[in-house]
Amino acid sequence: MALRWERAATAALLVCLAGAAQALDPAAVAKLADDDNDVKIEGIQALVAEGDPAAIPVLQRLAQGEVEIDGKVVEVVANNRIRAAVGDALAGLRLVSPERGPRLAAAAELAKGADAGMLPLIKRALAAEKDAEIREHLGLAAAAIELKEGDKDARIAAIRTLAESASPASRTLLADAARDADADIRHEAALALRAVEGRLAWGERLGLLFAGVSLGSILLLAALGLAITYGLMGVINMAHGELIMIGAYTTYVVQALFRKTAFFDWYLLAAVPAAFVVAAAVGMLLERSVIRWLYGRPLETLLATWGISLVLIQVVRTMFGAQNVQVENPAFMSGGVQALSNVVLPWSRIWIIAFAALVLTGMWLLLTRTRLGLYVRGVTQNRAMASCVGVPTARVDTWAFGLGSGIAGLAGCALSQLGNVGPDLGQGYIVDSFMVVVFGGVGQLAGTVYAALTLGFANKFLEAWSGAVIAKIAVLVFIIVFIQRRPQGLFALKGRAVEA
Numbered sequence: 001m002a003l004r005w006e007r008a009a010t011a012a013l014l015v016c017l018a019g020a021a022q023a024l025d026p027a028a029v030a031k032l033a034d035d036d037n038d039v040k041i042e043g044i045q046a047l048v049a050e051g052d053p054a055a056i057p058v059l060q061r062l063a064q065g066e067v068e069i070d071g072k073v074v075e076v077v078a079n080n081r082i083r084a085a086v087g088d089a090l091a092g093l094r095l096v097s098p099e100r101g102p103r104l105a106a107a108a109e110l111a112k113g114a115d116a117g118m119l120p121l122i123k124r125a126l127a128a129e130k131d132a133e134i135r136e137h138l139g140l141a142a143a144a145i146e147l148k149e150g151d152k153d154a155r156i157a158a159i160r161t162l163a164e165s166a167s168p169a170s171r172t173l174l175a176d177a178a179r180d181a182d183a184d185i186r187h188e189a190a191l192a193l194r195a196v197e198g199r200l201a202w203g204e205r206l207g208l209l210f211a212g213v214s215l216g217s218i219l220l221l222a223a224l225g226l227a228i229t230y231g232l233m234g235v236i237n238m239a240h241g242e243l244i245m246i247g248a249y250t251t252y253v254v255q256a257l258f259r260k261t262a263f264f265d266w267y268l269l270a271a272v273p274a275a276f277v278v279a280a281a282v283g284m285l286l287e288r289s290v291i292r293w294l295y296g297r298p299l300e301t302l303l304a305t306w307g308i309s310l311v312l313i314q315v316v317r318t319m320f321g322a323q324n325v326q327v328e329n330p331a332f333m334s335g336g337v338q339a340l341s342n343v344v345l346p347w348s349r350i351w352i353i354a355f356a357a358l359v360l361t362g363m364w365l366l367l368t369r370t371r372l373g374l375y376v377r378g379v380t381q382n383r384a385m386a387s388c389v390g391v392p393t394a395r396v397d398t399w400a401f402g403l404g405s406g407i408a409g410l411a412g413c414a415l416s417q418l419g420n421v422g423p424d425l426g427q428g429y430i431v432d433s434f435m436v437v438v439f440g441g442v443g444q445l446a447g448t449v450y451a452a453l454t455l456g457f458a459n460k461f462l463e464a465w466s467g468a469v470i471a472k473i474a475v476l477v478f479i480i481v482f483i484q485r486r487p488q489g490l491f492a493l494k495g496r497a498v499e500a
Helices: 002-023 026-031 037-050 055-063 080-096 100-111 116-128 132-149 152-163 168-177 183-232 240-258 264-289 298-320 347-369 371-381 383-388 393-415 427-440 445-466 468-485
Strands: 066-069 072-075 336-340 343-346
Touching: 026 037, 026 066, 037 055, 037 080, 037 116, 055 066, 055 080, 080 100, 080 116, 100 116, 100 132, 116 132, 132 152, 132 168, 152 168, 152 183, 168 183, 183 240, 183 336, 183 343, 183 347, 183 393, 183 427, 183 445, 240 264, 240 298, 240 393, 240 427, 264 298, 264 393, 336 347, 343 347, 347 371, 347 393, 347 445, 371 383, 371 393, 383 393, 427 445, 427 468, 445 468
Parallel strands: none
Antiparallel strands: 066 072, 336 343
């Protein structure tokens, strides 16, 4: 019964479309079958000028190389020029849709560039449209057409319209107009171009600021674990990057498990604790088996953990292969926020900034409001005295190293949302993590935060000025000079233990 109803509905729709096609101008439809492409485009423009949505299926068939005339299907040649004209025409005809979504999409598409034949329909849609965002797109589309095709007065009016926008497309159009042969048009275009560039500059500054915060939050996540294992415990852990990588691969495994269920978009709720637990377990195992016997011997610790990092990389390559694997973002982390016309803030970056702030808050509460945090601070400041008052220093070392390793796993979970995951993922963050901890001040959580944000901003601002490679070199040189002048970092430890 359901199938019969579906067939009946489909037949009714085809009858309606056929009847609508008959209502279109026959002369315009006949031009679509002409051998001359210019005549075809005249027919397309004539159908657009009618503004009848019934032309949509006719134009769609034209793009596929068919036109129906007097009940007979005629094959025609639809090259790229014709398909582009059909695309503009379909966008224009969707402007009469009762739904806001199709109208907005059509207006945005036309604002990127439309044929002059679309101008009458765009103006009619502009006169009837009430939505401010759609009106803005339509106004830009109409101004762009008139700037190219209109008389002098129309072009000047179009330039003044474009001067009110903050679109990169407007800047391109005005830059072309600023080289026009007419002096008045050049003058108006130059004034408008300065106004548009001023607005776009604010967008570029906002984008640069957001990029700096985003990179800073990533560096903070990568360095927070090291702030415990190196900053508080004094262990030079060259395998820290591989603990980040383990967290990323744990996220990949959890994603693969959730892909078989109906709750895929919520896999991060399981991946975050799983990444922490797995990385913490690996870290505690390393501390118990290797690092425990090397406290106070930094060179041996460095060499041992570097060897461990190579082993971990090879283990992951054996289990998952040498090729990168992809971790797909859940739906709520896809897309972005259109802050300005030339700035889109990706949801993935916004969520990672919030996640970094949440991890930082949790770590601060743990170190300042829990018994474990009290033990860690006591052992860090004076191990002998802490042991005398009953603190199990060996167990605290294991838990502290596990905490730092687990936070590294959380960093890997976050990084998996920004790109592909591979065995060498952690290698790109180990140097930056050490720079953040040393620059902020060894053993200083607040210094780690300030250092991560400072280096994030410095990298992004220098990248905009000189490129990524020069930016990296400049930041590294700055850190070296800074540590030479101030070995204790931004924030120095204070107290009798340090003075002793």
